[in-house]
Amino acid sequence: MLKNVGLLDDSDTLERSMAAVAAAISDFSRVKILCALMDGRAWTATELSVVADITSSTTSAHLSRLVSGNLITCLSQGRHRYYRLAGKDIAELLEKMMSISWHRISPVKTRIPSLLRIARTCYDHLAGEVAVEIYDFMVSEGWFNVDGISITLEGRKQFQQLGIVFDPKTRRKECCACLDWSERRFHLGGYAGAAFLIHCEQKGWLTRTQGFREVNITSDGKRAFKKLFNVGV
Structure with a gap:
């Protein structure tokens, strides 16, 4: 007993x-x-x-x-x-909680701030309308395998052309579809998502403000996103 x-x-x-x-x-x-x-x-x-x-x-x-x-x-x-x-797993948990919570809020009583909805950070990668549209473009162009957790040869080639080279020793998941809480669609997460955000900052395509999740898309960024991903901002 x-x-x-x-x-x-x-x-x-x-x-x-x-x-x-x-x-x-x-x-x-x-x-x-x-x-x-x-x-x-x-x-x-x-x-x-x-x-x-x-x-x-x-x-x-x-x-x-x-x-x-x-x-x-x-x-x-x-x-x-x-x-x-x-860690990233905690950020993913919070992002999913935001998605569930937002679904239960009446849109009549409150609205997502426009700047936050357009572009923001999701821990260490880009989220919001712009991120979702960029991810949709990458998927349509065959950058990722069907499972969404690995990059195709074409995708690797495209990332390299952007100037993003992946660390073969990283233990982190190469890429993943991260559910965007405001758009209810996916944006790019994982190692690729984090590398892409860093690349955008280094290229001057976007800027971040200390203490805020909002991301500001620069004029150079708007031109680059339109040219590379057919995304208008």
Whole structure:
């Protein structure tokens, strides 16, 4: 009988872990902190207290809860401590929660800010209308295999022509279709998505503002996206 009880306890491990994650996310202030960290950068506790509109002591308690829940990590650099999402899987979880939550909000009561909908970051890759249209173009041109998690020879050739070379030693998924919470369609995620965002920044096609997920498409970027992907901005 005791042996069976032990087995039952072991079988509850996954459920208890899921409940712990849900509990860590359940607070409104912690949700605001996590959403702020979706820009992919590391933030100080002071910056997060401002965005969450809570006191420093309360912020410290919330950050400790999120760190212990393995949702965020703390980085020490000199006398400063920075916080960021624990990884891409956490960002994907939050993005899916945004998609589900937005579906339940009446469009009459609220609207997605236009700049946020046009282009924004989804952790370390590009999201929004522009990203979805670029991904649609890549798919139609055969850049990815049917499963959407690997790049074709044609796609690799096209990425190389853009100036994007993939690291063969990376352990990250090469590419994936990431569901865009505002568009309800897919944009490019994975290693390719992150590399593409970095490339766009380096080329001056877009700019990012510290502390915000909105992405500004430059005039050069508008011309490049139209020429390369037939995407108008």
